Amino acid sequence: MTALTLTNVNKSFGNVHVLKDITLEVEEGEFVVFVGPSGCGKSTLLRVIAGLEDASSGEINIGGQQVNLVPPSKRGIAMVFQSYALYPHLNVRGNMTLALKQEKQPKAVIEERVANASRMLNLEDYLDRYPSELSGGQRQRVAIGRAIVREPKLFLFDEPLSNLDAALRMNTRIEIANLHRALDASMIYVTHDQTEAMTLADKIVVLRDGRVEQTGTPMELYNNPANQFVAGFLGSPSMNFLPEGLLGSGQNTIGIRPEDLYLSDDGPLAARVSHVEKLGGDTNVIAKIHDHAVTARLFGQHAISEGQELRFAYAADKAYRFDAAGQRLR
Amino acid sequence: MNKARQNPLNTAAMHGALILYTLIALFPVFVILINSFKSRRAIFREPLALPNTDSFSMIGYETVMKQGDFFLYFQNSMIVTVASLFFILLFGAMAAYALSEYQFKGNLLMGLYLALGIMIPIRIGTVAILEMMVATGLVNTLWALILVYTAQGLPLAVFILSEFMRQVSDDLKNAGRIDGLSEYTIFFRLVLPLVRPAMATVAVFNMIPIWNDLWFPLILAPAEETKTLTLGSQVFIGQFVTDWNAVLSALSMAILPVLVLYVIFSRQLIRGITSGAVK
Numbered sequence: 238m239t240a241l242t243l244t245n246v247n248k249s250f251g252n253v254h255v256l257k258d259i260t261l262e263v264e265e266g267e268f269v270v271f272v273g274p275s276g277c278g279k280s281t282l283l284r285v286i287a288g289l290e291d292a293s294s295g296e297i298n299i300g301g302q303q304v305n306l307v308p309p310s311k312r313g314i315a316m317v318f319q320s321y322a323l324y325p326h327l328n329v330r331g332n333m334t335l336a337l338k339q340e341k342q343p344k345a346v347i348e349e350r351v352a353n354a355s356r357m358l359n360l361e362d363y364l365d366r367y368p369s370e371l372s373g374g375q376r377q378r379v380a381i382g383r384a385i386v387r388e389p390k391l392f393l394f395d396e397p398l399s400n401l402d403a404a405l406r407m408n409t410r411i412e413i414a415n416l417h418r419a420l421d422a423s424m425i426y427v428t429h430d431q432t433e434a435m436t437l438a439d440k441i442v443v444l445r446d447g448r449v450e451q452t453g454t455p456m457e458l459y460n461n462p463a464n465q466f467v468a469g470f471l472g473s474p475s476m477n478f479l480p481e482g483l484l485g486s487g488q489n490t491i492g493i494r495p496e497d498l499y500l501s502d503d504g505p506l507a508a509r510v511s512h513v514e515k516l517g518g519d520t521n522v523i524a525k526i527h528d529h530a531v532t533a534r535l536f537g538q539h540a541i542s543e544g545q546e547l548r549f550a551y552a553a554d555k556a557y558r559f560d561a562a563g564q565r566l567r
Numbered sequence: 568m569n570k571a572r573q574n575p576l577n578t579a580a581m582h583g584a585l586i587l588y589t590l591i592a593l594f595p596v597f598v599i600l601i602n603s604f605k606s607r608r609a610i611f612r613e614p615l616a617l618p619n620t621d622s623f624s625m626i627g628y629e630t631v632m633k634q635g636d637f638f639l640y641f642q643n644s645m646i647v648t649v650a651s652l653f654f655i656l657l658f659g660a661m662a663a664y665a666l667s668e669y670q671f672k673g674n675l676l677m678g679l680y681l682a683l684g685i686m687i688p689i690r691i692g693t694v695a696i697l698e699m700m701v702a703t704g705l706v707n708t709l710w711a712l713i714l715v716y717t718a719q720g721l722p723l724a725v726f727i728l729s730e731f732m733r734q735v736s737d738d739l740k741n742a743g744r745i746d747g748l749s750e751y752t753i754f755f756r757l758v759l760p761l762v763r764p765a766m767a768t769v770a771v772f773n774m775i776p777i778w779n780d781l782w783f784p785l786i787l788a789p790a791e792e793t794k795t796l797t798l799g800s801q802v803f804i805g806q807f808v809t810d811w812n813a814v815l816s817a818l819s820m821a822i823l824p825v826l827v828l829y830v831i832f833s834r835q836l837i838r839g840i841t842s843g844a845v846k
Contacts, residue, residue: 310747
């Protein structure tokens with residue numbers, strides 16, 4: 238059974254057409270990440286699924302039931318917000334139990350679910366604290382706990398990690414992945430961070446300007462991008478794009494990933510180094526080929542300095558070709 | 568803290584200015600207070616002198632207690648002020664929430680229309696209001712005053728509160744919606760506590776003019792049993808003779824409750840409980 242089906246969903250705010258004909262399926266137990274630059278409509282799409290915004294047209298099915306006219310609380314969803322959105326006047330326990338009390342669940346059920354969730358998230362010691370007494374990471378866990386206790390058919394995460402610092406973000410990312418394994422629940426996760434998308438997703442949906450650009454597993458999208466946008470958006474550092482004319486003749490664009498460039502004395506690409514990032518394990522070389530900046534990711538440590546002349550080569554099967562409109566040429 | 572603030576000269580100048588302002592602001596209150604404890608002669612001989620053994624007299628307070636039903640006036644003022652504030656805050660906040668939260672046709676026009684009242688003094692409509700009160704039989708009731716003051720306070724309340732409500736995090740309200748809270752619960756349980764400082768501001772702005780008003784009590788509710796404190800004090804001011812002891816004593820006592828209410832609300836002004844709700 239599918240957890241979520243969107244059929245030709247459109248959303249307009251006045252004259253602004255934000256979501257354009259979105260059709261999408263989320264399988265039971267799948268972790269789907271919506272990714273795209275800011276303003277691409279990914280958060281709006283999540284809010285439409287949650288029922289916080291009405292779709293202008295199209296059909297939304299959650300767990301086989303059409304929910305276009307169902308209020309958010311009855312859709313069988315739970316949402317984790319970017320700003321946590323904890324109730325400031327309730328303690329952690331109160332925050333987690335509020336929805337269950339609204340549903341008139343029996344006390345024993347509430348107790349049990351809160352106990353389970355707080356054990357899973359290591360929140361047992363904080364149940365009587367108020368949100369203002371918690372750190373950012375703890376607040377985030379409470380927000381997740383508030384979603385877990387509802388045992389929803391579908392979890393919605395709206396950029397849940399963007400307020401955390403880098404170290405905590407990585408830990409929480411792993412926690413969310415573990416949580417997904419433990420709960421075996423369907424989850425939709427919105428982010429603009431391609432690393433989060435690549436590491437968490439079973440399936441990535443790349444959005445741009447309110448349209449689905451491509452859907453697939455992280456490796457499908459990475460190895461086989463449908464167009465220049467997807468190719469440039471996924472992968473870090475992002476893919477290099479060079480005009481074909483630079484390497485011979487033609488009007489198309491060639492895309493080469495930084496890790497596919499290697500040093501070679503008789504390579505076809507002559508470049509002057511403009512900056513070197515030494516990361517220890519990797520060395521990122523930013524170099525200029527005529528006026529085009531390229532990034533090469535070299536494994537290990539290299540004694541390369543600014544201003545140096547280098548030659549790069551690449552395997553022919555690692556080069557992607559895109560036409561002037563950005564579509565992939567195969 | 569920046570350098571300018573740490574400089575002792577600047578600190579002294581800042582405090583000097585504030586103290587000077589405080590003195591100027593408190594001076595009339597101080598004069599009222601000291602003179603209320605003096606005999607009639609002493610008030611006129613040396614208005615600025617402190618009461619001493621010679622001039623000390625409680626005659627003003629005795630007159631106030633004996634003449635007229637001072638406690639009834641006091642109670643009327645209190646009922647009118649508190650009830651008006653309650654309705655201003657309740658309806659003002661609800662209207663402000665509707666204007667700031669829901670998109671509907673004429674939202675902006677409605678907001679402007681409600682704000683228009685700030686610019687038009689309600690006293691212009693006194694005759695019409697009196698006619699309305701007569702028609703509805705509300706003359707000489709406290710309800711007449713409460714209704715008029717509520718109408719008078721709403722425009723500013725809606726204006727200030729809607730501005731604050733726009734700042735309440737959308738995520739918080741949406742979290743409530745997903746958790747199955749009704750719009751009323753979201754309003755009363757989530758939004759109102761977060762705009763409490765703004766509510767206190769509105770309360771303070773409205774409280775003092777209502778408490779001190781003479782115009783509407785005089786016109787709408789001059790009967791003995793509905794007199795407010797300000798109106799009640801007027802019995803001591805005659806066309807030819809004014810009982811200054813009594814007037815000053817009545818005023819001194821009238822200041823007290825406003826002071827207490829002000830202290831309660833100003834604590835709310837300072838305290839914000841937003842911290843921790845959203846980062």
